[in-house]
Amino acid sequence: MVNLGxxxxxxxxxxxxxxxxxxxxxxxxxxxxxxxGLLKPSDPLPSIRKLSSExxxxxxxxxxxxxxxxxxxxxxxKGYRGTFVHPDALQNLSSDIHEWLxxxxxxxxxxxxxxxxxxxxxxxxxxxxxxxxxx
Amino acid sequence: MVNLGxxxxxxxxxxxxxxxxxxxxxxxxxxxxxxxGLLKPSDPLPSIRKLSSExxxxxxxxxxxxxxxxxxxxxxxKGYRGTFVHPDALQNLSSDIHEWLxxxxxxxxxxxxxxxxxxxxxxxxxxxxxxxxxx
DNA sequence: ATGTGTACCACCACCACACATGGAACATGT
DNA sequence: ACATGTTCCATGTGTGGTGGTGGTACACAT
Numbered sequence: 001m002v003n004l005g006x007x008x009x010x011x012x013x014x015x016x017x018x019x020x021x022x023x024x025x026x027x028x029x030x031x032x033x034x035x036x037g038l039l040k041p042s043d044p045l046p047s048i049r050k051l052s053s054e055x056x057x058x059x060x061x062x063x064x065x066x067x068x069x070x071x072x073x074x075x076x077x078k079g080y081r082g083t084f085v086h087p088d089a090l091q092n093l094s095s096d097i098h099e100w101l102x103x104x105x106x107x108x109x110x111x112x113x114x115x116x117x118x119x120x121x122x123x124x125x126x127x128x129x130x131x132x133x134x135x
Numbered sequence: 136m137v138n139l140g141x142x143x144x145x146x147x148x149x150x151x152x153x154x155x156x157x158x159x160x161x162x163x164x165x166x167x168x169x170x171x172g173l174l175k176p177s178d179p180l181p182s183i184r185k186l187s188s189e190x191x192x193x194x195x196x197x198x199x200x201x202x203x204x205x206x207x208x209x210x211x212x213k214g215y216r217g218t219f220v221h222p223d224a225l226q227n228l229s230s231d232i233h234e235w236l237x238x239x240x241x242x243x244x245x246x247x248x249x250x251x252x253x254x255x256x257x258x259x260x261x262x263x264x265x266x267x268x269x270x
Numbered sequence: 271a272t273g274t275g276t277a278c279c280a281c282c283a284c285c286a287c288a289c290a291t292g293g294a295a296c297a298t299g300t
Numbered sequence: 301a302c303a304t305g306t307t308c309c310a311t312g313t314g315t316g317g318t319g320g321t322g323g324t325a326c327a328c329a330t
Contacts, residue, residue: 125237258318288315
């Protein structure tokens with residue numbers, strides 16, 4: 001369990017013993033800090049290297065969290081200038097693509113099942129379709 | 136490599152060293168025999184126990200092949216009376232749901248990817264959707 | 271030089287699944 | 301009694317994905 005005081009405020013809590021993936025914990029903690037107002041839009045975030053060393057995580061883990069947060073427009077990376085809270089972060093906190101993902105896949109799977117496909121066959125076809133690159 | 140003479144005709148060839156799953160080889164061999172006319176509609180097939188012992192396969196493997204062949208209406212199991220080639224087998228030989236399966240899943244996955252979803256996220260959502268029972 | 275994000279290499283532990291095996295029991299009908 | 305398909309128990313092996321770690325290197329700008 002590691003706490004990080006950022007801007008003089010304790011906001012990041014990582015539990016190394018939790019079954020929850022570390023990068024996911026980090027994502028949720030940052031979102032929570034923004035929602036609580038501890039981090040405001042356009043505020044600077046610690047660099048990947050600083051966060052990884054202070055939280056005692058690998059840089060790759062922090063990088064992964066940042067990459068996903070940026071995709072969802074919760075943060076903004078500006079190259080050598082560092083990473084910042086996205087101006088519209090508050091609006092994008094709840095924009096979860098996961099529910100939509102679940103619905104889409106559930107719909108497709110129901111259709112395939114109705115056609116008589118075995119779950120095993122669906123899994124195999126799914127693996128094949130996913131491994132097919134879209135290059 | 137095992138050959139089975141059925142009705143005095145060699146028609147089943149199983150390669151134990153092939154990467155192709157055994158149950159799949161069996162399915163294709165039976166379909167091929169029907170297509171070639173070596174097995175005709177309403178012809179009787181060897182029992183699961185006989186086939187498994189003569190081909191040196193486990194009964195479960197043969198059972199799996201038979202179950203899938205029956206789902207596709209290529210064969211017909213009549214309980215204690217044995218298993219027979221389906222009367223409409225020739226029409227159902229080409230009814231491969233696999234191509235359709237591949238297309239459906241590829242289409243869905245492309246849509247999800249375009250929406251920015253990670254392959255990992257897609258996999259997680261897929262697993263969740265598949266584990267959701269339709270009872 | 272120093273710091274930023276980013277991209278690649280490799281490795282390990284864990285877990286879920288596919289495939290196949292073995293054995294046992296059941297209901298069916300002859 | 302006998303043979304049919306069916307269904308449950310269990311085990312093992314191999315494959316492949318995930319999460320995480322470690323290191324190195326690059327382009328960028330101060």
